[in-house]
Amino acid sequence: KKLEHGSSSDLSDVPMLMSPRQADSRFNRPKYDTLLHRKLRENNWQLHEHMVDAAAQTYLGAAKNLNNTTTQLMKSHGLVQDISHSMRLLTNDLFHLDDYIDIIQSCKLLPDTNITLPTATPPEEATTPQAEES
Numbered sequence: 001k002k003l004e005h006g007s008s009s010d011l012s013d014v015p016m017l018m019s020p021r022q023a024d025s026r027f028n029r030p031k032y033d034t035l036l037h038r039k040l041r042e043n044n045w046q047l048h049e050h051m052v053d054a055a056a057q058t059y060l061g062a063a064k065n066l067n068n069t070t071t072q073l074m075k076s077h078g079l080v081q082d083i084s085h086s087m088r089l090l091t092n093d094l095f096h097l098d099d100y101i102d103i104i105q106s107c108k109l110l111p112d113t114n115i116t117l118p119t120a121t122p123p124e125e126a127t128t129p130q131a132e133e134s
Contacts, residue, residue: 030037 030041
């Protein structure tokens, strides 16, 4: 039988209107609702919460670790930049010193100077108080 629009002879296709609470209870009602099943659902929910907490703790620990590593890396980067700057200044000073020494050595007005460095005595030849007594 064909129904025309607006006809009210067959309402089995039309969904019933119900409150959200009724709809929730209708669709969320467990299939089995014995004491054993309730206890099992409760234990499963607790297990779920513990698993989520464990995973969250793992991620939080890793995030803290990563943050600490990043902080130390940034400090190290700053120190490397400072060392690089100091090395550049030192290198420039050494080049200037080398230029000054070349100027002094090439100057014909100054007398020839020979600079000798004192030689260090080897440890075997160094005198000790016990060696002097014998």
